[in-house]
Amino acid sequence: MRSQRxxxxxxxxxxxxxxxxxxxxxPDVSFGNPLHPTLRSAQRVNIATLGRQDGQPVQRLLEQHLSVLFNALFETDFSISSTLQVNVTYVYTLASTLTEMSISLPLAVMPPLEVSTNQHNDRTLSLKTMVGTLSEAITTWARKYRPSELGAYLAFEVTIMSNLTVNPMPLLELSNLVLPVQYIVPALKS
Incomplete structure (x- = not known):
């Protein structure tokens, strides 16, 4: 990357x-290292409302919810592949009167992984395969541990990294993507 001055x-x-x-x-003034901008958003986004014109949440299979999310993120075919990192947390409340006191359980961590974002790249893992694997990991965890569904939702932190540098660098960080479990069919524990 060229140094700007x-x-x-x-x-x-x-x-x-x-x-x-x-x-x-x-005199010339320049950065010692190249600048790598990162967009960060902590705005709460309900994944169940994505893909809907009316903005109302809809029930879908977990894999379908995740497909809608990642298809929306990669709607514009701007690169052949991207590096993704995903953290998933299961959040629930102990009692209906204690809604402000939620319990967070770390569920899955996907380290940075290069994923093909279009159908023209056979060299890396496809986005569809990654979504299927992530969905299966979440479902397997829920069936094994059978967590409470009281006020429960899945919280996702997604980082999309640029592959234009020697080492992938964060480009977009979405830290408040939520999916209330009531919109996942069949229920996670079934």
Missing amino acids: CIITRNEDIGGRINEPFVFTT
Whole structure:
């Protein structure tokens, strides 16, 4: 990646001719390392409402909810593959009167993984396969541990990384994606 630099010149164009000693120019200024911007959003997004014109939540299979989410994120075919990192947490309440005191259980961590975001790349794991694997991991966990469904939802943290650098760098971080379990059919524990 090319290094960007900046200089500032004063009195160069003041509307007339000026002697060179009165033109001031700063030395070059640049970053020691390239700048890698990251967009971060903590805005709560209910995955069950994605893909709906009316914004109302809809019941779907878990795999369908995740497919809608990732298809929305990669709707624009801007690259052949991207590196994704996903953390999944199961959140529930102990009693209906204790809704402000929720319990968070770490459920799954997917380390950075290169995923093909279009059908033209056979070299990496497909987005569909990744969604299926993640869905199966969540379902297997829920069937094994049978957690409470009182006020329960799945919380997702998704990081999409740029593959344009030597090491993938975060490009977009979505930290508040939620999927209330009431919109997952069949129920996770069944």
